[in-house]
Amino acid sequence: MITDLELSKLRWRCRRGFLENDLILTRLLERRGANFSTEEHQQLLSLIALDDNDLWEIIAGRTDVFPAGADAMVATLRQTRITH
């Protein structure tokens, strides 16, 4: 499971340059953040290391080019995007 410190870092690094990413990532962390597995945590880290526009292209489903092994988190983000 993710540690409190890891979750805190994740919270900050999910502060992004534009609002669309802020909103989806915040929604995800509020729903699931505290229960992330180590693997989910690593997958999300690999995605938020991307630039904002590239990350949004992935979240919005406009591209399927994303870091290797992040498939499950991409699916989670896309699900988070469309569930209100």
Add this chain to the structure above:
Amino acid sequence: MGLTVHKYDAVVIGAGGAGMRCALQLARAGLRVAVLSKVFPTRSHTVAAQGGIGASLGNMDEDNWHYHFYDTVKGSDWLGDQDAIEYMCREAPKVVYELEHMGMPFDRNPDGTIYQRPFGGHSAKYGEKPVPRACAAADRTGHAMLHTLYQQNVKSKTTFFVEWMALDIIRDADGDAVGVTALEMETGDVAIFHAKCVLFATGGAGRIFAASTNAFINTGDGLGMAARAGIPLEDMEFWQFHPTGVYNAGVLLTEGCRGEGAILRNKDGERFMERYAPKLKDLAPRDFISRCMDQEIKEGRGCGPNGDYIALDLTHLGAETIMKRLPSVHEIGKNFANVDVIKESIPVVPTIHYQMGGIPTNIHGQVVVPKDGNPNSVVNGLYAIGECSCVSVHGANRLGTNSLLDLLVFGRAAGNHLVDTALASRAFKPLPANAGDYSLARIDKLDSSSGGEYPQDVANDLRKSMQLHAGVFRTQKTMDEGVVQVLAIAQRAENLSLKDKSKVFNTARIEALEVANLMESAKATMVSAAARHESRGAHSVDDYSDSAEFPLGRNDKQWMKHTLWYSEGNRLDYKPVNLKPLTVDSIPPVKRTF
């Protein structure tokens, strides 16, 4: 003192377009430059800018800087300083070509020149016809700009301190800026950056409003630091609204959807813009449409269970047109409103977009304050550039594409001014003995707090109050009430409590520090707005409407002046607008019609 001290020729706070353009100019001159940023540089809010950079290159049609100058003065509703506007418009082609030579991937014409697109408010021959003036890199202009500038800075050996939050300016007994204190998130430690000059490039404070297109990082940190250090904030009553932000999310729906025929409707399904603007209807200017939407809501014709939004209807356009021409609108509807815009309308509200006011500066980016009868006395060692500053080129209303231009022109100008005034050979002024104490006391107060409110609860109340009292539709009564309410919320912010008192990556502590900056920005906005008894540009007040004596409610005789708000004593001062350009004739004020 006991704090770690980092020593640099220049310390730049903020790594958006303005900060990085300035840092580059300094680093290329061989100066030691530190750039502090809360987030990784290419994730600064400049990345959100899509439209382009305004510059009269004349690649598509006849254009020159005089036309750009005229448009910007008129757009500012004659609150912009004409010396600064002339400087910006003259320098525009130069900064665009410099960026091109650095590798910025601008869109191209078949002949290889930079492609330019038209944008609202930009014209040729002094308002005669629209002119393509925006230089863009597809819809990723800000992104491309940040990457270009970041790469150049790395090449020029600028030192980046990422995930550091600047806390306070350090001023010596002469009032000169000699450094800043900053918090390293990774350790929770406070350090001092001792410098020959401090440059603020911290962006706007758009998060003081509930409905905002701004990213969460836009908390007015530079404004808060300046206000706490006794520097006034200029023209903070002027905020630009975008009419079609998604209700409860803030995400922008492009103006293109109304261009394609989308219609704004009230709860009765009425196309209400026909009443307000019989000719232009839903294509009237941004500020005008925003005010009409707010009026519908206030008069009880808003949509939804609370009657607090307007419906943007695209259903008559058909699936094919929407998917072909407005795919991003369809996507945003699904993602942020749970709406399929092909089948149903999408809830929208006028949404805060850009802060026209800020820290007062001259055209070199030097912070200026009234002193000994001089309204623009320089604060030695302190500079501000970009959205956090007020130079003032945008006056009461900014033209699209002039924000990215502002970043480049004045970021570069501040850097050049420091290089030209021989910063390298200047000695460091000593730090005051108590440097750092003020910031440490602020942190200690948070760390020892108990029984107070949580930062986000107070911040949310502030946002709601600002939206209600300083939103797009203002009345003297609501603004006066807003002053009382915002000052009361600011009192509550004096006693915040943290649930988590840990040091390392304590986001609650960071957010509490941001709330202090939001409060200064909000107080400046609310108090300045309530005091300005006229309508001008984005500051539109129902009590001051169109009359023969005051066309469109603008009262040049009494109010053609800049507001200065001081945190200490919550007091106001004013200074004249500079109507004298650098080399050309002044554009005299007239009624602003389109």
